[in-house]
Amino acid sequence: MSASVAAAPAARAFRGIGRDRWGLLGLVIVTIFFLLAAGVWLGWLGQDWARAVGGRWEPAGTEHWFGTNLLGQDIFQRAVYSARTAFEIGLVVALATTVLGAAFGALAGWRAFSWVDDVALWVKGVLDSVPFYLFVAALAYAMQGRAFAMHIAMILTFWTPTARLLRAEVMRLKAQDFVKSAQAIGLPAWRIVLRHVLPNTVHILLVQGTLVFVAAIKTEVILSFLGLGVQDGVSWGLMLAESTQEVIAGHFGNFLAASGFLFTFLLGLNLLSDALQDALDPTMTRRRGRMIKAPA
Amino acid sequence: MFYFLRKIGNSLLLIIGVTLLSFVLMVWFGPDRTFGLLGKNPSQEQIEQVRRQLGYDRPFAERYLDYLGALATLELGYSDSSGEAVRAVLARTIPVTLALVLPGFLLGNLLAIVLAMLAAWHRGRALDRVITGLSVAGMSLSFLVIIIGLQALLCTPYGVNLFPVRGWQVDGFGSYFYYAFVPTLSLVIVSLGYNTRFYRAVFVEEAQREHIRTARAFGASPLTIMTRHVLANSMAPLITRVLFSIPLVIVSGSLLIETYFGIPGVGRTTFEAITNGDQPVLKAVVALTAVSFVVVQLLADFLYRLFDPRIEQAVADGGGAAV
Numbered sequence: 374m375s376a377s378v379a380a381a382p383a384a385r386a387f388r389g390i391g392r393d394r395w396g397l398l399g400l401v402i403v404t405i406f407f408l409l410a411a412g413v414w415l416g417w418l419g420q421d422w423a424r425a426v427g428g429r430w431e432p433a434g435t436e437h438w439f440g441t442n443l444l445g446q447d448i449f450q451r452a453v454y455s456a457r458t459a460f461e462i463g464l465v466v467a468l469a470t471t472v473l474g475a476a477f478g479a480l481a482g483w484r485a486f487s488w489v490d491d492v493a494l495w496v497k498g499v500l501d502s503v504p505f506y507l508f509v510a511a512l513a514y515a516m517q518g519r520a521f522a523m524h525i526a527m528i529l530t531f532w533t534p535t536a537r538l539l540r541a542e543v544m545r546l547k548a549q550d551f552v553k554s555a556q557a558i559g560l561p562a563w564r565i566v567l568r569h570v571l572p573n574t575v576h577i578l579l580v581q582g583t584l585v586f587v588a589a590i591k592t593e594v595i596l597s598f599l600g601l602g603v604q605d606g607v608s609w610g611l612m613l614a615e616s617t618q619e620v621i622a623g624h625f626g627n628f629l630a631a632s633g634f635l636f637t638f639l640l641g642l643n644l645l646s647d648a649l650q651d652a653l654d655p656t657m658t659r660r661r662g663r664m665i666k667a668p669a
Numbered sequence: 670m671f672y673f674l675r676k677i678g679n680s681l682l683l684i685i686g687v688t689l690l691s692f693v694l695m696v697w698f699g700p701d702r703t704f705g706l707l708g709k710n711p712s713q714e715q716i717e718q719v720r721r722q723l724g725y726d727r728p729f730a731e732r733y734l735d736y737l738g739a740l741a742t743l744e745l746g747y748s749d750s751s752g753e754a755v756r757a758v759l760a761r762t763i764p765v766t767l768a769l770v771l772p773g774f775l776l777g778n779l780l781a782i783v784l785a786m787l788a789a790w791h792r793g794r795a796l797d798r799v800i801t802g803l804s805v806a807g808m809s810l811s812f813l814v815i816i817i818g819l820q821a822l823l824c825t826p827y828g829v830n831l832f833p834v835r836g837w838q839v840d841g842f843g844s845y846f847y848y849a850f851v852p853t854l855s856l857v858i859v860s861l862g863y864n865t866r867f868y869r870a871v872f873v874e875e876a877q878r879e880h881i882r883t884a885r886a887f888g889a890s891p892l893t894i895m896t897r898h899v900l901a902n903s904m905a906p907l908i909t910r911v912l913f914s915i916p917l918v919i920v921s922g923s924l925l926i927e928t929y930f931g932i933p934g935v936g937r938t939t940f941e942a943i944t945n946g947d948q949p950v951l952k953a954v955v956a957l958t959a960v961s962f963v964v965v966q967l968l969a970d971f972l973y974r975l976f977d978p979r980i981e982q983a984v985a986d987g988g989g990a991a992v
Contacts, residue, residue, distance in 0.1 A: 498688030639809035
């Protein structure tokens with residue numbers, strides 16, 4: 374029974390996106406980037422990202438599609454390899470914040486106005502009151518520049534909008550008859566929440582997940598520029614950071630490649646997220662607008 | 670009355686939370702500063718003395734209370750890297766940041782409100798689709814991409830080369846315009862997409878209500894309807910949005926923009942404190958911005974009540990969700 378409840382939003386999502394031209398475009402873009410990331414991960418694509426294969430700042434051409442950088446590395450290879458970095462960051466942060474947001478939100482919503490709810494609200498309020506980049510700075514300072522400070526900071530702060538939405542939805546569902554029936558036949562609360570309430574919030578979690586994915590990738594760019602982000606490897610953020618000096622000198626390869634990849638991927642994710650929102654919950658979509666703290 | 674007391678109590682709890690968080694992260698778990706402050710080959714007594722000065726030999730609660738006291742009296746100590754009083758650093762840099770960021774912040778919101786009204790009035794038609802489409806495109810642009818792109822277009826010989834690549838030598842309106850133009854434009858562009866979309870959603874919802882239909886039936890002009898009826902009734906979500914984007918745009922925005930354009934405001938000071946591990950500056954900035962944000966939220970709550978006594982419920986369950 375719970376399987377069919379969980380499957381319904383997915384089926385609705387696919388039907389909805391099939392009818393939505395822009396959503397379909399988003400799905401195609403995200404799929405292409407996923408294939409790129411999978412290709413890198415399997416070792417088929419972008420493996421030469423760290424090797425010097427040409428001279429310094431070679432112009433774009435058939436051999437190096439976006440030219441080479443200061444160290445003679447092929448910029449196109451680096452941009453392709455960065456798709457993997459983006460997926461890793463986006464997926465890790467989106468999954469972790471979804472779990473945290475669902476747990477806190479369900480707990481607070483199920484026991485609304487109890488002390489559990491008060492504590493959850495207080496934690497959210499505290500995290501929302503510290504400006505994000507300062508929080509990362511404080512965390513990076515405390516962690517002495519360890520590699521995962523960026524991930525941890527994003528996970529610790531990005532779950533609050535999800536939890537807030539889920540709290541309201543769980544409160545609404547708890548008042549409905551199917552939950553009351555489950556309580557009446559004596560099912561334990563954890564079982565009702567896990568099997569009957571949470572599966573009915575999948576649409577919120579899915580949409581919020583895509584929004585967090587976008588936020589995480591955009592945040593990585595800025596943190597990498599500030600020196601608080603990706604420590605080794607390569608990402609679009611690091612390429613853009615590299616390009617800040619080159620643009621003034623007239624070398625646009627890094628900038629064009631990184632911003633082109635980044636913009637296309639983010640556009641795809643945004644279109645997909647919109648289409649999901651329209652397909653899964655048309656009443657919520659335009660009413661509240663987006664509920665994510667979008668980093669600049 | 671009870672409502673106000675409860676709100677003030679909540680804010681105090683939040684202030685305890687944010688100060689505790691910054692204390693634990695930066696002071697309690699933060700790196701040991703002893704040897705950074707000592708010369709070469711310190712004697713055991715010197716080490717003991719510095720550790721006593723830094724309070725490393727005292728218990729958690731005592732040190733946290735000291736920290737709260739220092740924040741309350743604004744006795745923020747001295748910068749590790751320059752030796753300047755942190756209070757003086759803040760007094761010097763905060764006005765620069767406000768002058769840099771406020772115009773972009775206000776324009777980003779005002780332009781978005783105008784565009785959102787146009788889109789909401791022409792809902793579903795071509796103009797609406799163009800505006801919402803451009804918003805999504807704007808939301809897909811990274812702040813860094815906008816800044817680098819604008820710099821290449823406006824500040825280098827590869828574009829029109831009208832503005833400085835970086836710097837801040839302001840001594841009048843002309844030079845202010847010269848140095849602030851490109852940063853302001855980047856701030857407007859980065860916030861315009863998200864803002865327009867949000868305000869459009871608010872206006873569309875409001876425009877569907879029956880009193881709007883009545884106003885149209887009475888022949889009120891589009892401008893009157895959108896400003897007098899739709900905008901006036903959307904003030905609560907608007908204020909929430911603006912307030913909650915303050916830490917985002919002003920603090921985070923200044924961090925990136927000032928670092929990039931080499932402007933001596935709070936953002937660049939903070940960035941330098943991060944890279945140098947300058948704890949006195951960093952903990953002052955983090956704690957003070959968080960505390961002032963809590964205070965702003967409290968004031969906003971009271972403002973809502975002044976604006977509209979019906980608001981209690983809406984703010985109680987959705988106050989923070991709009992960002």
